[in-house]
Amino acid sequence: PVRVDDQYLHTVKLTRRGREGSLQLDNYPAVTGTSQGVLQVLNTPGNVYLGGVPDLESYTGGKFSKNFKGCVMRLELNGVAVNIPAHALFGVNVNVCTTS
Incomplete structure (x- = not known):
């Protein structure tokens, strides 16, 4: 790992x-x-989650209990940058990135 x-x-x-x-x-x-x-x-039949999900244990059938915690600085799909805040419905433990 x-x-x-x-x-x-x-x-x-x-x-x-x-x-x-x-x-x-x-x-x-x-x-x-x-x-x-x-x-x-x-x-997918619904939303795509980037980072964390609201109830990780339910979504993974109890396989995982620790959700993503961090930031996503840039996302590209097929080489095209995605404006994450403009497309996000809500966020769970995803923070604004700093470049320090």
Whole structure:
């Protein structure tokens, strides 16, 4: 495991192509996986959560109890910057980033 609670900025890159997905933190090797079933796209029936969720234990069936706490400085989808405050419905433990 790599710690990210060190007060430094980190880069997370998520990729999804068909059923294949990967997550890369900073310059560490990416972790990859394949979704089950035949679906080839990432679709959601409701909201997409970035950072934390209101009731983490309910959303994860009790698998996790500690929510995200930190800041998100920049978000890009398909190479296009997303104005997070303009699209956010509400926030849970997501703070304004500082560059210090």
